Amino acid sequence: MPSPTFADSSAAEPPERGSVDALISQTRQLRGSVDAVRRDTWSDEDDPRLRWQRALCDLAVHHLDDLGQQLGQLREGLPPEPEVPDSAVAAAIPLPGVPQQPGRGSLLSRVGSAEWNFLTDEVDWSDELFRIFGRAPEDGALSLDELPSVVLPADHPQLTAMVTDCLVEGKPIDGEFRIVRPDGAECTVHMMGEPVLDADGCTASMWAVLRDVSELRRSQQAVHETHDSLQRLRHFAQTERRLAVELQEAVLPPWRGSLRFPHTGPASLDVAAHYLPSASSAHIGGDWYDAMPLPDGRTLLSVGDLTGHGVTATSGMAMLLGALRGMAVAGVAPGQVMGCLNHLLDAASQPALGTAVCCRYDPRTGSLTWSQAGHPAPLLFRDGTGRALPAPEGVLLGAASGAAYGQAEEQLHPGDVLVLHTDGLVPPSTELTPSTELTPSTGLPPRTELTGSDENSSGAQRLLGLAPRLSAARSAQECVRIMAEEFGDAERECDACVLVARVGS
Missing domain, CATH: 3.30.450.20 (PAS domain)
Structure with a gap:
């Protein structure tokens, strides 16, 4: 009912139909576009980002519905004898795809x-x-x-x-x-x-x-709730990442630069390592590297990777690395160490899989005893060429109960460079394809000398291509710098570790 204050006011003339028709057409097109976006947000109900986008689309639909209906009334103008106040809409033009049900939907x-x-x-x-x-x-x-x-x-x-x-x-x-x-x-x-x-x-x-305005307010509430949910998830992710980084830094060896194990002797190892983060800062994984002197004068070298990301992966990595160190100090052989780590993961309350390489080097004899669990084999560089060490038998950690792990021995010579790495070191985009033919000028061994999967082998081929430079390096730290320059700037999906041990001459 119109206010008596404006009872004598004459009705306003409707605007030109052409301009209003153009606005109605634009509103219909925009409504259809929003509908298309809204349909795309139904792919994953559990994704809070999609829920937030869908809530925004619903809110936009409510506004566009009202806008289209109001423009329709504006085009038609007021009837001669209005039965509703000037503020109410007396006619509406339905938009495509908008149901007009009694008591719901129409303005x-x-x-x-x-x-x-x-x-x-x-x-x-x-x-x-x-x-x-x-x-x-x-x-x-x-x-x-x-x-x-x-x-x-x-x-x-x-x-x-x-x-x-x-x-x-x-x-x-x-x-x-x-x-x-x-x-x-x-x-x-x-x-x-x-x-x-x-x-x-x-x-x-x-x-x-x-x-x-119930539907409009519900849509607005949905937008606010999903926005708050996203903020909480973002805060949780940031907190989890900070904890993962702190745990990783607390567990990985704190040394930087080169170390010598043992500290004296002509055949001692010059050791250096490097951690390469993933392209996404959220993907803090369970990769580790480690080198430590053992009570009997030998040296432990190991690298490994645990599936997953975040605090769960880094805490699992800390557990495995602590167990590995303890068994190595107790004099347990590398093959038996792998069997114990496999049992540890298999019996864990949260199932996980891992890969690892465990090496024990004796500077008195120059022998390297090592074992692996589904991990890329160590690479040995000597006199300008490189090769992957023949891998003993060993499945992924946590993949099979009671699995047996073999051991292999390799004799190291003065000046040899031994490289241990996780499989994320060489990103897939930079790896050579299995069909790539190597020329004799590269100094690489035949393709058949590489062990492991095709993906790991192609990554190893890229690493082996650095043989002349690594053999000519004067220290382990220089070798790490060469590999960091080669692969450090590449976009990688997961983090990686590399450990270099150079035999003194």
Whole structure:
């Protein structure tokens, strides 16, 4: 019902149809595009990012639906004898793909009007307002005194303040409150209105337009909730990564540069290592490297990798590395060490798989005893050429209960360079394909000398191509620098470790 204040105002002329038609067409196209994006967000219900995108799309759809319907009314203009206030929409042009169900979907079904006359105590509600409140017209409209009976108690102060400001101070009404329908459903109503004054300046009546904004508010709430969920997940991921980094730094050897094991002797090892992070800072994995002198004068060298990322992988890596060190100090042979690590992973409460290489070097004889569990074999560089050591039998750690692990021995000579690495050192994008033919000028051995899978072998071929440079290096640290320059800037999906041991001359 229009306000008496504007009763004598003439109806505005509708705008030109062509410009409004163009706006309606643009709105329809945009609505279709949003629908297409919304359909794409249903691929994974568990992804919080997709839930947030879908909630934003739903919110945009609500706004575009209302915009299209309002533009349709603007094109048609007001009817000669309006039955709803100027603020309500008397006609709507449905957009493609938008269902128009009674009581839901169309703008008319969500907008109603009311007038409370204080001189006659009469209350006039539109049919749409009865539908919004879920009341039958024969039940009668609610007076201002009765209106709080259907409003949630928490919203009583808001409603009272709006009505009081309107009636006492003559302020326009613009606010929301929640109502409970007779069927128990909760509805959010947005009310706009103003007082109507008599000739003496007193409030004679109050009129208002009320709109059901429940779906719009639910969409907005979904956007806020998914945004908050994403923020919590991001904070959790940052915290987990920080813990993983701190744990990794606490477990990996703190030494930087070259070390000599043992500290004296002509055949002692010059050792250096390097950690290469993945392209994504979130992928802190379970890679490790280690070198330590043993009580009997020999030296332990090991590298390995545990599946997974984050705190779980780094804590599992810490467990394996601690067990490996303890058994090596106790004099357990490399093959038996691998069997014990396999049992440790197999019996763990959280199943995981791992790969590892464990080497024990005796400087008195120059012999290297080693064992492996599904890991790339160590690479030996001598006199400008390189080769992968023939690998003894050994399956992935945690893959099979009671698995047996073999041992192999290799005689190292003064000036030899031994490289242990995890399989993420050479990213797939830079690896040679299995069909690549090596020329004699590279100094590489035949393809058949490499062991392991094709992927590991192709990565080893790239490493073996550095044989002339590594053999000419004067220290283990220089060898690490050469490999870091070659592979350090490459985009890798996971982190990697490399350990270099050079036999003194």
